[in-house]
Every structure is written in C-alpha cells, then in structure tokens.
Amino acid sequence: MNAAKYHGHHVWRRFRRQQLWRQLKANKTAFVSAIILLTLGVLAILTPWISPFDPTNMQQQNIMDAELPPFWQPGNESRFLLGTDGLGRDLLSSILYGLKNSLWIGFWAVLLQFTLGTSLGLCAGYFGGWADRIIMSLADFQLTFSSLMLAILVLAITRAAMGAHDYHIWSPWLLVLVLGLADWPQYARTLRASVLAEKHKDYIAAAQVLGYKSRHIMVFHILPNTLSPLLVIATLQIAHVILAEAALSFLGIGMPYANPSLGGLMGAGFEYMLSGIWWIALLPGLALLTLLLSINLVADWLRDALDPKNLGQRP
Amino acid sequence: MTYFPQITQRLLTGGITITLVACVSYWILSLISPNLALDLSLDQYLNNILHGDFGQSQFYHQPNLEIIFEKLPATFELVIITSFIVALFALPLGLYTAIAPRQKLARGIMAFSLLGISVPVFLTGSLMVYLFAVELNWLPAFGRGEVVRVGSWSSGLFTVSGWQHIVMPATALSLTLLPLFLRLIRAELIQVMHSNPVRLAQAMGITPWRIWLSYGLRNATLPMITMASLQFGTLMAYTLVAETLFQWPGVGSLFMQGIIRGDGPLVAAYLVLVSIMFLLFNSLTDLAYGLFNPHLAPWRQQTQQTRQGTP
C-alpha cells in the first residue's frame, strides 16, 4: 500500500472525527466571521475581473479626478463609488487590489514560516543533541526581538541601501521573505515540545523497530498527531503578517505606491485626512479592520475547536 | 557569593553581541553611505565606539550620540506613560476576566480585547487624529508641545501643552497594547489555576481569595514577567509607527528620517545604541526574575543559613 496515501487517509479521518463543520455551525460569531472571510477571499481572487478600474494602470488615472468623495457625500461621481485618492485612482479598486495583495503576501509568508518552522522543529525535537541546541538558541534569539521590529529594521535598511526606486521593485518578494523568516520560531518551539512528548510513545518505537526511515517517521507518524496547534498558529499568523505588511507599507517601506496596499493607502492618505479628506485614509482602514477581525475570530474559534480535550467525544 | 559567575557570563555574552552588532552596522554604513565608509576601516569604527564616538550624522552634521540622546527623552516619556496606562488597566482587568469569566462584563472585556488586537496602532491613531484634531479640534495632531529642560533632559510632562500632545499618542499605543497584555495575563492566571498546587489547596479547603493571592498571582508573576519582556520588541515597533504617525520627535521617527535621507552614520549608530539598550533591558528583567524566583536565589538561602549559624 502506498505509505503516503495510507497516512494521509488517517490524518483526514482524524480531522473528520472532530466534526469541525458542526462545531462551526454551532458558534454563530465564528460562522459569520468565516463567511465574511470567505467572501473577502473570493473578492480578492476575482479582483482583476470585478474591479471597476485597474489602479496599477497609469493610463486610467486622470489627475482631474483626484480627491473625489464617496457616494454618500456631495460632490461625488457615480463611477467612483468610494471616491478617489490624491492621484485620481478609484478607491474601491485600490481597496480590492490592496486586499488581494495583503492576502497574497499573508499566504506566501505564512507558508514559508510554516514550512521552515515545522521542519526545524521536527528536526530539533526528533534528533535532539546539537541540532536541537543550535536550532533552539537561534529560535530564542529571534523570539526576544519582535518579528515586526526585525522586519522594520531589515526592510528599512534595505530600502536605504537600495534606494527607493529599486527597493520598490523588489519589495513584495522581500516582504514575503522577511516576514516569512521572522516568525518561524513559534512553530518550531510548539512542534518541538509536541515531538518530545510523542517521541517516547510506543508507536514511534514500533515504527523504528520496523525500520522506517527517520524522515518518514517524522512526517507521517509524529506530525499528524501534532498538527492542531500548528494550524492555530498559522491562522493567527496570517493576521499578524497582514498587519505587519500594512504597518510597513504605512511607514513607506512595504509595498510600492504603484501597487496598492491597505496600509500604504492609509499612509499616503494621512495628510489628506488633516485637511478633511478622510476617505483615502479611513476607508482602507475599515477594510483592513474587517479582514483582521474576521481572521482573528476564526482563529479563536479554531483554537477552541481543535482543543485536544474535545477529541474522542463522539456520539 | 554564588552569582558572580552569572553576572560575568552575562557581561561576556552581552559584549560579544554588541561587537557583532557593531560589525553589522559598519557593513550597513558601507551599504547606505559608501563614500563615507571609504575613510573608515572596521577596527577604527569599533575602536571609536569603544571610546564613545558613534560617528557624525550626514544630515545634521552633529555627533550621532548627541542627536540620539536628544531625541531619547521624547520616546522614553511616551513609552513610560503608555506602560503606566497599560499596567494600570491590564492587571486588574486580566485578573477579573480570569476570576469571573462568565460575567457579562468579563465577556465584554474579552470581546473588546479581540477587537483591540485586530486594530493596528496606525488605524487607532488615524481615527483619533481625525476625530479629536480635525473634526473636534480638541487636541493637537502632531508634535510634542512645549518642553521644559531638566538638566540635559527635555521633558514635556511639566507643561499643559506637553500633556495635550502626549495624550493621543499614548492612548493610541495603550489601546493597541492593552488587549495583548490583558490576554497574556488572563491566559497565565488560568493556566496556574488549573495546576496541581491549586488543586491541593482547594482540597485543603483554603478560601478562593487566598488561593488567588498565594497561588494564582504569586505563581503567575514569573511567567508574566517573561511574557511581558518578550513584548518589549513589539512595544518598540509600535512606538516607532506611532512616532511616525503623530510626528512625535523621538528616536523612532529619527531612525525613519535617517532611512529616507540615506543618512548611513545615523542609522548605524542607532542600531548599535538600540542593541545596547535592549541588552540593558534584558539584564534588568533577569534581575527582576531573580528577585521573584526562589529557584534562582541561592544567595537568599545562604544568607539565611549564615544568620542561623548552620553550614
């Protein structure tokens, strides 16, 4: 039998047993948040098709359209539903593209963190010895600095070294790289603790006696049993990375101005806000808040739902 | 005395870390302002730092140490006021939500905390500026207000305008950090209350109040200190963002300006000085740890034994 398929089947069965769907329906707040999050996700994916304008396309921008208010205020134009920014770009389109970018960066950065943190945590826990010591000292060192502070320092210095123009060509990738590398310790520490607890259990000894390779044991035997807390961390981290990206863009060291970001719009719109043109800064802020709040609510629910104390309570 | 080796060990690792950071900052200096770095070699740079010379800012044409120390009081006061507000509210609220989690008020507080960690500091700040500065015109939108010099320290806490200026940045920072600390404190307390010593105390019929004091708070203090010190980096990051938003003249906004202007010496000096401050802060928390943790206080037992005359 294909070993990978067999174990994948087990992992799936284990999750089904927790009856996540029924638990989600039971908790109204989480259910609504999940729906909102899904909607935002779908909007983000469909953005290139459903967005009324393309904010990255400079041909579509007309400086004469700048600073128009949203539809419920006088002086608006109906084709710009939420108004325009200082360059004449439609705010609704910018927000949609900003959502897309935030989710895109969040996804890739968390994928990087997860893979790195999980691999290192597995190695540290399973092999022990000097690998464990090195990996854990590195993790401790990184944990004492906040990931946001590290990201700010590294990216700011990179920007100063590369100059604004070059930096903004590379910044999306740099963001994913830096944010991905900054937060792997959380996964590694949690996983290492779980691995140390599982390592001494009999089923691992059985697998070793049967001659399974270490890598196989780590991925197919230990990891499925330790996945739950990692998933919770990953969900929370998506919110954390999106927030970090917004903060960095607000400071001017995140996404380039041409490629809209929710934080960047807020940063650019701040001055306009001081003269009463509030929508450029605050409407993207509202979108960001909705995104972060729905992710955090779903993550909170997920943590309770995957709580191992609830396992085994089957009808 | 038994803890001298620990102090020397800490000094050694600290020294090595600072040296490493200094080397990295030299490399950064050469990246940002390559022409300046030509005149300065690495060992000259390290030697200068050892003598307290952190270079001169390209933009301000003043020694970096002076510039940074001049801006330090602003950041320091902002951080102190914020920490004070957070500590004032996070401890009692965290305690309350841990003791009585089912009460409506406790649930409301937890809902507020969930909202709080979803609102970034620059959103809170922007909203506050729009509401209180632009629309209502109650509070000033930026700057520090009038300052009073107390020796070499410029303080904004002695003037009315100083307080008017610090209210919004400190409140915005507090509103962002308070939910975080509240949840940490609550989680720690709940974990301690489910521990074995508490179970035994309950089995012995000790009143809940005494259990919360002698077991709950007491045993949660250490982990809380550890967790709080881990958040120091986050505090620094959020303060930097708040300083940029409110144009608060502290070291955070100084750093960002240095970045935008390409002021290599200033950025490099900032890195080294910030690392030194960081290490000092960690040492302070270690000290606090030692005070609270009976495991790490061998000298306490020794002094007691010498007093009682037993070997």
Add this chain to the structure above:
Amino acid sequence: MTSPLLKVTNLHVNFISRWPHEPNIDVLRGVSFDLYRGERVALVGESGAGKSLLATSIIQLFDSSARIHEGQVEFEGQQLTQLKPKQLRQVRGRRIGMVFQDPMTNLNPSLTLEQQLLECILSHRNIGRAEARLVALHKLRQVHIPAPEARLQQYPHQLSAGQRQRATIAMALALEPALIIADEPTSALDVTMQAEVMSLLTHLCHSNGVALLLITHDLSLVAHASDRCLIMYAGQIVEQGPTSALINDAQHPYTQGLIKALPQMSSPGQTLFQIPGQMPAAQELGNHCSFAQRCEFAHDACWQQAPNMPKGIGHRASCHLLTAAEAGAEI
C-alpha cells in the same frame, strides 16, 4: 451497627460534552460503598477505571466538565452534594484530607514549607501563628522528616520526592481529619521509598484514629495496607470485602485475574498471566456486564443484562455466576 463515616450511594458522575449535539460521557456508573471510622479501605483498579474521579467526587473537586448527576455522598451525617461552597470548604481539609499522587508538582513552588503549612492550618483553626508553627513542627516530626525547623524555611524544590510526599502527608494530618483520601500516594516514588512512605501513612492513620481511603492500582500493596478492599472496573465496584477474604477467595473473575497476574503468583520461568483485552472505553458500555468481553466464564446472561452488587455487608461481588450459583444452590 454504628453508622458509617462515609456513605456513597449510587454515585453517577459524567463529563458534560462541550457541544450540544454530542452526548455526555458517564464515567462513574452507580458506585456504592461504606467506610467506617478508623478503618483502612483500599480502592483498587486499573487506569481509567474511575478511581481518582471517585476520590475527587467525594469532595466535589471537579476541575473540568465532570459533575455528579445522580447519587449521594454522605459524610458524618451531612449530604456533601447539598452543601454550599463555604460549608464544603469547612469539610475539605478539616474533616477530609487529601494526599495526591505526584509530590513534585503538588506543593506550591513559591512558598516555603512553613508558609504553606501555616496557611493550611490557619485557614481552619483559630490559633496564633506560633502555635500553628508548633503544630506544623510536630507533624513534620511524626512523618520522620529530619531537622524539621530547618526544613520549614526551605522551598519544595530543595526537598527530595520522598520528603515532599511526607510533607504532604503531614499537611493532611495537621488538621486532624476523620478521613484521609490518598490517591496513589507512592506510585511516583522510588521503590525503596514506596514501602517506607506507605507504612508511615498507614501507621499514622491507625495511631491517630483516622480512616484511610487508599486508591491504588497495585494489588500487592493492599494486603498489608488495608482492612477492606473495593475492586473497581469500568466505573463500577465489582467486588468488595475484607482484604484477606478477597485475596484468598476472589469471587469476581476480574479480581481473580488481577491476583493471578501478580508476579508472586507465578513460578520462576513461567510466563506471567495477563487478562486478555483492554478495559472498554466509556462509549462502549451498555446494559451488559462491562467485563464480559474479557471474561473466560462469559455466557449469554452476561451480555443481556448488567449484574448487580448483592446488598448486605461482607464479601460480595457483582457477577452473574454468583447469582446463578446461589439460584443453583437454592434449588
């Protein structure tokens, strides 16, 4: 006949499920026994049988979602299940003391022994600190802790496991309760310490007239440490009686299996006996004998109806074989 000190009647304890669509799990299913003043009773069973839960249920010390949904616990004439929290706190410690299993994690690491003992004593007795300290010292001497004055100033991490467990026993005895419930008090200790601490506990209870409910999975301990024995399986008591009678003439197949499994019962070179199978999980139980699937004597009646514990005192067990034998004897 004197009335029992502790009378547990038909106790049902279950775990409330978190989600409304999932049923609750019954763990203790109709436990009944009596315990008299000054006697030492052992509660024996394997992991998962519900022994620790029974112990904490007596003093209503639930830390998760467990609760009593049927049955009564009567102690010194009071219904413990009906007491208000404040009244319950006066029973805990003062009238019923507890000794838990793991000495390494049960004492408060931030308090010295003196602070911990005094807090316990002063919660229940209205005496001065100096007098309480003398009580603490006296108890520490009783449990054979050397140099008790110095030990009082020490923190738990400065004591060995054996000393910590003795300190816990001293704490339980300090208030001079009528009953001490000891949940596997020696399981976490070295073998060398086990016998010593065990005999200390039983001896002190005996000399102070304190009843002892000893919970253990180790049947060999029971012979020396108890007057009466209760055998627990899958949340029920399946056999009870005087220890010597129970060991020499076990009636329930499970008890017989436990005794056969003792290493002392095999000769050198012989394969050790093992009861086949495992104890069923809570969800697999129903209206049949819970031991049926592992029992070599199981027959149809065992699967159709759960056996009852005969009423009365003395040695008895809940097994269909016995009722059949009685019915057969009557005929």
